[in-house]
Amino acid sequence: MIAYDAPLGTNTRAGLGLGYAQSVINGNMYGDSTDVNSYQTTAYIGHERGPWFIRGSASMGWNDYSSERPIVFPGVDRTANAHYSGQDYTVLANTGYHISAPQKFTVTPLASLQYSRVNIDGYTETDAGDIDLQVQPQGYDFVESGLGTKVERDFSYHGWMFVPEVHAEWLYELNNPALDETAKFTAAVSPSFTTPGLKTDPDMFHMGAGLTVLSCACSTTKMSLEAGYDYYWTNDSYSVHEITMRFADRF
Secondary structure, eight states: OEEEEEESSSSEEEEEEEEEEEEEEEOSSSOOEEEEEEEEEEEEEEEEETTEEEEEEEEEEEEEEEEEEEEEETTEEEEEEEEEEEEEEEEEEEEEEOEEOGGGEEEEEEEEEEEEEEEEOOEEOBSSGGGOEEEOOEEEEEEEEEEEEEEEEOEEETTEEEEEEEEEEEEEEEEOOOEEEEEEESSTTOOOEEEEEEOOOSEEEEEEEEEEEESOSSSSOOEEEEEEEEEEEOTTSOEEEEEEEEEEEOO
8 A cells, every 4th residue: 555644733644545455265165265456545534642542544445356166076077267346445443542551661452443335246157157156246234343452662773763562452243244145057047046155253353463663763753664463363263364564754
């Protein structure tokens, strides 16, 4: 993502960003896989007053999906392929409060609330003959809350400042619909049918660590570089690994 922001006042900044992401989803049981290329635009705003802060963002994205579905049973060994698109819309608000702790540590309790709307366009599979599926459009609404804590400490070295941190979070889906799919075979006589889809555990846990490097140990930092690793998991064996890098410069 590349973004530009500017101050709206002494304690408030707002900006606009454009981003790209690639995700790969692999099924454990049947060998299904889906690649997702996402193109997003995000508007954001943040306000700080002393140790307290609040941030908000609204984003809109267009997603390009490519999927493979192996079909294997006695006498049949085919792979159905699909290429389709969709859109997502997200509004996020989060807040936190910095608490000074002994040995120059800072502890920050965090809370967040996020609403997302995901639309997936209809599509027709190819390459598997009369057992290709014609899938109807889908739409889902998600609401997710978050509670967590971050612990960090800064170290100065030869005019540079290093800020390592660790964090943990509990995410809970207040609205968590099942990803059901209504489809029919491309054979002309096929009726429509609905397949129960993914229904994840509403509880998700998140732990991670990061390091921020600032170009000087002063209040008017010119440049910063952040790197982090995050791991998400649920009790029903779904997990995500995430690596993030962020560079910021003031001009």
